[in-house]
Amino acid sequence: MKLTPGTETELYHRFADGVGESLLRQRRPVRYDICRLLAEPTGERCAVYVGIGGDGTVLYVGSVCRAEPGAVADRLREHLRTGFKAATWDTAWIFPLWPATPEHVVRQAESRVATLAGRPPQSLALPQRPVAVRAG
Numbered sequence: 086m087k088l089t090p091g092t093e094t095e096l097y098h099r100f101a102d103g104v105g106e107s108l109l110r111q112r113r114p115v116r117y118d119i120c121r122l123l124a125e126p127t128g129e130r131c132a133v134y135v136g137i138g139g140d141g142t143v144l145y146v147g148s149v150c151r152a153e154p155g156a157v158a159d160r161l162r163e164h165l166r167t168g169f170k171a172a173t174w175d176t177a178w179i180f181p182l183w184p185a186t187p188e189h190v191v192r193q194a195e196s197r198v199a200t201l202a203g204r205p206p207q208s209l210a211l212p213q214r215p216v217a218v219r220a221g
Contacts (some may be wrong), residue, residue: 088143144205
């Protein structure tokens with residue numbers, strides 16, 4: 086999936102809808118420069134994030150929920166130790182979640198956003214979405 090000036094806002098809102106009710110702040114599309122984000126962390130502890138290439142391609146969807154402030158930047162640093170991600174990620178969308186969001190809700194939000202993004206090429210280990218069980 087590739088972001089274009091004509092589709093970026095619409096896709097951001099679709100992804101924010103996929104995050105659901107745990108979304109912390111008002112939804113407005115902000116693409117964070119990866120280098121700046123690592124130098125000046127945003128402070129979130131729980132979030133769904135989207136790694137975006139320089140050409141606007143959605144490359145990765147992930148999530149984090151940790152106790153310490155700045156957990157999103159810490160998690161991105163962990164990703165960027167891997168050469169191919171460091172070489173391809175240019176910007177990121179961050180969808181901050183309430184700090185008390187249960188981990189299973191965070192992972193479900195990650196899965197929904199990844200599905201909406203068409204299962205990005207670098208998202209190799211996405212959480213499974215819960216399957217509805219029919220009474221029988």
